[in-house]
Amino acid sequence: MSNSLKLIIESLLFAASEPLAPRQIHALLPGNDLKEIKDVLQELKNEYEGMKRSFTIKEVAKGYQFRTLPRYRPYISRMLSTTPTRLSRAALETLAIIAYKQPAIRQEVERLRGVDVGGILRVLLKKGLIRIVGRKRLPGRPIIYGTTGRFLEFFDLKDLSSLPTLKEIEELGVGEEEP
Amino acid sequence: MTFETRLEVFEGPLDLLLHLIKINEIDISDIPVATITEQYLEYLDLLRALDINVAGDFLVMASTLMHIKSKMLLPKQEGDVEEIEDPRMEIVRPLMEYMQLREAAHELATRDILYRDVFKRGSETDGKRGVEEDINTAEVSLYELMDAFKKVMKRRYPGIVLRFRAETWSVKKKMVEIMKGLKGKEHFYFRDLFSGNTSISEMIATFLALLDLMKNGAIIVFQDKVGGDIKLKTLKAEA
Numbered sequence: 001m002s003n004s005l006k007l008i009i010e011s012l013l014f015a016a017s018e019p020l021a022p023r024q025i026h027a028l029l030p031g032n033d034l035k036e037i038k039d040v041l042q043e044l045k046n047e048y049e050g051m052k053r054s055f056t057i058k059e060v061a062k063g064y065q066f067r068t069l070p071r072y073r074p075y076i077s078r079m080l081s082t083t084p085t086r087l088s089r090a091a092l093e094t095l096a097i098i099a100y101k102q103p104a105i106r107q108e109v110e111r112l113r114g115v116d117v118g119g120i121l122r123v124l125l126k127k128g129l130i131r132i133v134g135r136k137r138l139p140g141r142p143i144i145y146g147t148t149g150r151f152l153e154f155f156d157l158k159d160l161s162s163l164p165t166l167k168e169i170e171e172l173g174v175g176e177e178e179p
Numbered sequence: 180m181t182f183e184t185r186l187e188v189f190e191g192p193l194d195l196l197l198h199l200i201k202i203n204e205i206d207i208s209d210i211p212v213a214t215i216t217e218q219y220l221e222y223l224d225l226l227r228a229l230d231i232n233v234a235g236d237f238l239v240m241a242s243t244l245m246h247i248k249s250k251m252l253l254p255k256q257e258g259d260v261e262e263i264e265d266p267r268m269e270i271v272r273p274l275m276e277y278m279q280l281r282e283a284a285h286e287l288a289t290r291d292i293l294y295r296d297v298f299k300r301g302s303e304t305d306g307k308r309g310v311e312e313d314i315n316t317a318e319v320s321l322y323e324l325m326d327a328f329k330k331v332m333k334r335r336y337p338g339i340v341l342r343f344r345a346e347t348w349s350v351k352k353k354m355v356e357i358m359k360g361l362k363g364k365e366h367f368y369f370r371d372l373f374s375g376n377t378s379i380s381e382m383i384a385t386f387l388a389l390l391d392l393m394k395n396g397a398i399i400v401f402q403d404k405v406g407g408d409i410k411l412k413t414l415k416a417e418a
Contacts, residue, residue, distance in 0.1 A: 017301045058297075068297055069297070076298050092285075093284040096280050096283045099287075112193075112277055113193070114191025114194070114237075153293060156297065163283075164283070166282075166283055
């Protein structure tokens, strides 16, 4: 019984190109309850990890997805003939500020980075890594930005709460002010 | 003014301050404001000499630094509760916040990134949709590059003050020259860029051409190790 459910879910994950959330699977298999589906997904994930194959099931962007392991990157890159993904430091910093401070307005990002970020915001929007979530009730009604599901997928994050916590200043090797 | 290129400074005043703190090996909680202010203003002059459009925020920071410097000179008044805080905290706080986020950005960059480190199924069709194209790259920061340029200039023209406009050399032509020089080569040393240059204005044009090429993503500037020799290579040679 549960074995066949496992294989059905495995086939769905195999055929999907986007991460599948337990809820999406539940919508396809209404006969099984959500809790059971979640358990099976976890079980599948553990099984693949235990099999020591070149790919595994990862929890990204609130769903589950088959992904290759990092060590096979040179071979796959060769096959795809793409240049490795590069984000400039400016783009990464802007993205990090939005990710950690969201919902964030442009002024907030510019206060921290000290430079105009209009161009970078446009690029990040175009790439689908950030999105407009609304407008702030402030003079000029500034646009509020947040990160997208694609951001989570791109950076191998399960959800926003799995972003690494900001390091304490002491850990950055900076002396604190005297008491 | 003959430059058609308008380079935006892609790093801000906090970047510059952190760079100065790093090269002077200063403790961030005990910044020698006078020294740092002086060096900061030197950089602003260099940026202006290069005809790089200095954003207003750089000037705001300059005035903040000078304001702190003057406050530090005032005798401390005992019992004045409002003034007990170290005036330097005005820049230390944003610097720390910025360092924290820079570290966070660094951590993001080292994760298993999709289409760079890990791949999902069916990647051959949408792999090219990744975030790889058209974003400029700078593994060597602008300020490190400026330091390297300052060094080359100093060696060639000791005691020079960079306050002038380059007029005779076209940045476009220099860009073409650099690309030609890189053709068929694995990489090129930064200092060798200037070996054939005969005047200050030519050196400046070469440097601006380099910045422009970096901005367009045509070349990558890199080091083998932090603080190592700065080299450049074309982006295409990567694959």
